[in-house]
Amino acid sequence: MAEAHQAVGFQFTVRPDGIDLHLSREVLKHIYLSGVTSWRKRAIRFKNDILAGVYPASPSSWLFVVVAIMSSVYARIDPSMGMIDSIKATLPVSEFMTVQTQTWLSAVLFATALWLTLILLLRYTLKMLLSYHGWIFESHGKMSVSTRIWLSLVKMLSGRRPLLYSFQASLPRLPVPSVDDTIRRYLESVRPLLDDEQYTQMETVANEFKKDPAPKLQKFLKFKSWWAANYVSDWWEEYIYLRGRSPIMVNSNFYTMDLLYVTPTHRQAARAGNVVHAMLQYRRKLERGEHAPIKALGKVPMCSFQYERMFNTTRIPGIEKDLVQHLKDRKHLVVYHRGRFFKVWLYLGGRHLWPSELEMQFQRILNDTSAPQPGEMKLAALTAGNRIPWARARVKYFSEGVNKTSLEAIETASFFLTLDDEAHGYDAEKLRSLDLYAKSLLHGKCYDRWFDKSFTLVVYKNGKVGVNIEHSWADAPIMGHMWEYVLATDCFHLGYTEEGHSKGDINKGLMAPTKLQWDLPEACQEIIEGSYRLAKEIADDVDFHGCLFDDFGKGLIKRCRTSPDAFIQLALQLAHFRDKEEFCLTYEASMTRMFREGRTETVRSCTCESAHTVTQRNCEERLDLFRKAAEKHQNLYRLAMTGSGIDRHLFCLYIVSKRLQIDSPFLKQVLSEPWRLSTSQTPQQQLNLIDLQKFPKYVGAGGGFGPVADDGYGVSYIIVGEDLITFHISSKFSSPETDSYRFGQNIRQAMLDIRALFHTACHAWGLFTPVNRSQAPHE
Numbered sequence: 001m002a003e004a005h006q007a008v009g010f011q012f013t014v015r016p017d018g019i020d021l022h023l024s025r026e027v028l029k030h031i032y033l034s035g036v037t038s039w040r041k042r043a044i045r046f047k048n049d050i051l052a053g054v055y056p057a058s059p060s061s062w063l064f065v066v067v068a069i070m071s072s073v074y075a076r077i078d079p080s081m082g083m084i085d086s087i088k089a090t091l092p093v094s095e096f097m098t099v100q101t102q103t104w105l106s107a108v109l110f111a112t113a114l115w116l117t118l119i120l121l122l123r124y125t126l127k128m129l130l131s132y133h134g135w136i137f138e139s140h141g142k143m144s145v146s147t148r149i150w151l152s153l154v155k156m157l158s159g160r161r162p163l164l165y166s167f168q169a170s171l172p173r174l175p176v177p178s179v180d181d182t183i184r185r186y187l188e189s190v191r192p193l194l195d196d197e198q199y200t201q202m203e204t205v206a207n208e209f210k211k212d213p214a215p216k217l218q219k220f221l222k223f224k225s226w227w228a229a230n231y232v233s234d235w236w237e238e239y240i241y242l243r244g245r246s247p248i249m250v251n252s253n254f255y256t257m258d259l260l261y262v263t264p265t266h267r268q269a270a271r272a273g274n275v276v277h278a279m280l281q282y283r284r285k286l287e288r289g290e291h292a293p294i295k296a297l298g299k300v301p302m303c304s305f306q307y308e309r310m311f312n313t314t315r316i317p318g319i320e321k322d323l324v325q326h327l328k329d330r331k332h333l334v335v336y337h338r339g340r341f342f343k344v345w346l347y348l349g350g351r352h353l354w355p356s357e358l359e360m361q362f363q364r365i366l367n368d369t370s371a372p373q374p375g376e377m378k379l380a381a382l383t384a385g386n387r388i389p390w391a392r393a394r395v396k397y398f399s400e401g402v403n404k405t406s407l408e409a410i411e412t413a414s415f416f417l418t419l420d421d422e423a424h425g426y427d428a429e430k431l432r433s434l435d436l437y438a439k440s441l442l443h444g445k446c447y448d449r450w451f452d453k454s455f456t457l458v459v460y461k462n463g464k465v466g467v468n469i470e471h472s473w474a475d476a477p478i479m480g481h482m483w484e485y486v487l488a489t490d491c492f493h494l495g496y497t498e499e500g501h502s503k504g505d506i507n508k509g510l511m512a513p514t515k516l517q518w519d520l521p522e523a524c525q526e527i528i529e530g531s532y533r534l535a536k537e538i539a540d541d542v543d544f545h546g547c548l549f550d551d552f553g554k555g556l557i558k559r560c561r562t563s564p565d566a567f568i569q570l571a572l573q574l575a576h577f578r579d580k581e582e583f584c585l586t587y588e589a590s591m592t593r594m595f596r597e598g599r600t601e602t603v604r605s606c607t608c609e610s611a612h613t614v615t616q617r618n619c620e621e622r623l624d625l626f627r628k629a630a631e632k633h634q635n636l637y638r639l640a641m642t643g644s645g646i647d648r649h650l651f652c653l654y655i656v657s658k659r660l661q662i663d664s665p666f667l668k669q670v671l672s673e674p675w676r677l678s679t680s681q682t683p684q685q686q687l688n689l690i691d692l693q694k695f696p697k698y699v700g701a702g703g704g705f706g707p708v709a710d711d712g713y714g715v716s717y718i719i720v721g722e723d724l725i726t727f728h729i730s731s732k733f734s735s736p737e738t739d740s741y742r743f744g745q746n747i748r749q750a751m752l753d754i755r756a757l758f759h760t761a762c763h764a765w766g767l768f769t770p771v772n773r774s775q776a777p778h779e
Contacts (some may be wrong), residue, residue: 383532
């Protein structure tokens with residue numbers, strides 16, 4: 001163990017003539033360097049906390065204000081209008097506090113108070129400016145005079161080099177929409193899904209709710225919005241994620257893939273060494289708050305609070321609800337390989353291990369031929385099954401002894417790493433390669449990812465990598481930010497030798513990874529096996545299809561003066577109508593991070609305008625209807641981003657009604673409606689670290705998630721560069737209504753048909769015949 005290894009640095013022997021001390025200079029040197037690094041880290045954090053705390057001012061501005069006030073006092077000018085004299089009168093007179101000293105000290109205190117007041121004034125002014133969202137509703141490429149003035153003021157108050165958390169105190173709070181607006185938009189969103197009789201009934205129920213109890217619920221919600229940083233986020237995390245008792249594997253966790261066409265090295269240990277080292281570099285900057293804040297459309301800063309729990313975080317199971325445990329300064333990770341768990345230290349002498357040193361440690365694990373202990377191989381299946389059995393087993397079998405020690409090593413690790421014994425990745429010559437790659441990242445073997453960790457890094461034996469992410473602590477753009485940094489650092493900064501090894505010297509004196517010990521009784525092993533059977537049933541039911549659409553991309557869509565996202569969403573509506581011959585409630589994830597502690601909002605993509613576009617057979621009107629539908633979608637997206645969405649407001653009203661024990665048929669019906677088409681766009685190039693013009697092959701493959709409804713589809717898509725869109729489509733084999741491959745083909749044809757609208761207004765939809773399940777090549 002590491003503790004025992006370090007203990008040899010200090011030994012003593014008791015002799016008749018006294019105590020003989022034996023000190024190891026090497027170990028003491030590492031202890032000293034660790035201490036120096038720890039204090040340096042604290043100093044940097046303290047400095048950056050001050051910089052973020054006084055933002056948008058700077059510490060140097062304090063000195064400027066003090067010098068200005070002192071100069072005016074010296075010139076016998078009182079800018080304080082008597083306040084300096086009032087402060088002076090309260091100071092005691094003594095031999096150490098002369099009259100002159102009192103004057104100068106009073107001036108410094110007044111200058112400091114004036115400086116703090118100016119900071120609050122600047123911060124409030126910036127908050128008011130950031131509360132303006134008129135700019136987002138303006139046509140693309142056009143900017144009004146008022147927006148230009150607003151943007152200039154925002155830039156002026158934003159400073160030159162803001163840190164990651166600099167804007168947190170200046171971000172506005174998420175506003176609570178009016179009940180009338182929310183219900184009006186809700187009824188508008190369900191109109192294409194209901195016949196006249198159903199719609200009239202829904203309208204009646206909604207109007208009754210608007211009269212009572214909506215006003216009472218709204219008052220409590222507004223009170224919460226004044227008191228809390230965000231009226232949605234804490235309830236969203238608790239009720240949508242942490243109170244769910246069903247398995248989080250497939251149902252909640254999501255995944256992100258490696259570069260699509262490039263694999264920097266095929267050596268598994270080397271790739272793991274570089275990627276882990278890049279993650280440690282990212283974490284160091286994250287802990288210091290040195291990353292630049294992300295800005296919406298390059299203009300408005302977005303909230304960064306989700307980044308705080310990226311590392312050193314684990315979801316702890318509970319009987320009624322789970323807990324997100326976040327720690328600081330974790331210096332190890334846990335590695336899983338062929339049924340064994342290993343603890344690997346990430347620091348030596350106060351520094352990160354170099355990529356070459358990490359490669360050596362991981363190679364040691366790959367070379368280890370020891371057998372798993374009884375119950376160890378499938379232990380992680382506990383995190384893939386139902387939450388209550390896992391919570392009970394954790395209390396009963398992991399509360400003492402070696403089991404407690406080993407579980408703590410996993411739950412307190414920086415993150416979890418799986419050295420997979422399979423080879424995956426996209427290969428154009430292999431059928432279903434992208435499908436199998438996605439399924440492996442989403443659920444693996446159901447026991448080789450620790451689904452409770454904030455993320456599990458997976459490194460395959462052919463050098464490909466990917467990440468499985470637990471969803472409660474953050475949303476996809478947060479992980480995408482880190483992943484883009486890691487891939488760029490791995491490929492363009494760290495690099496590999498000609499033989500494919502990580503660069504750098506090898507320190508053979510490093511302590512070998514420690515194998516975790518377990519003592520799992522038969523009863524515990526039965527629980528593990530039960531969780532595994534349930535998880536495997538879920539995993540085997542996932543029907544996945546990865547679709548690389550390279551006929552055209554963002555470049556052509558923009559030349560058609562259409563939003564790429566609106567274009568794709570309308571194609572999804574057309575594809576779904578061809579697939580099932582009906583419209584359905586459609587979920588598209590939007591973000592509300594322009595507000596403090598904002599997370600997501602729903603864009604209801606199935607609208608009356610999109611339905612008319614899909615069903616229209618008049619060639620002359622189809623293009624005009626498409627443009628109106630695209631503009632409608634864009635407007636809904638803008639409303640969601642600016643706090644005027646539908647679903648989070650209704651969700652919070654429902655939570656209030658439950659806590660007040662008020663029964664609402666309207667809210668019950670709204671919250672029980674299934675999302676049979678759940679979609680999300682994976683963010684791309686948040687940091688712009690990879691020049692795709694110069695390196696066109698270094699494109700990401702995006703990521704995906706499992707189906708939300710038993711008879712529906714989950715679709716994640718990433719717009720890569722100018723000429724590629726990747727779709728990740730999931731559904732369930734158990735549903736006779738869905739087929740992911742068929743839906744992928746429908747999406748492809750829908751994209752082509754919509755493009756044809758811009759070539760000729762007389763193009764016919766061509767009623768594309770869906771592919772039957774028997775024709776699907778992956779069967």
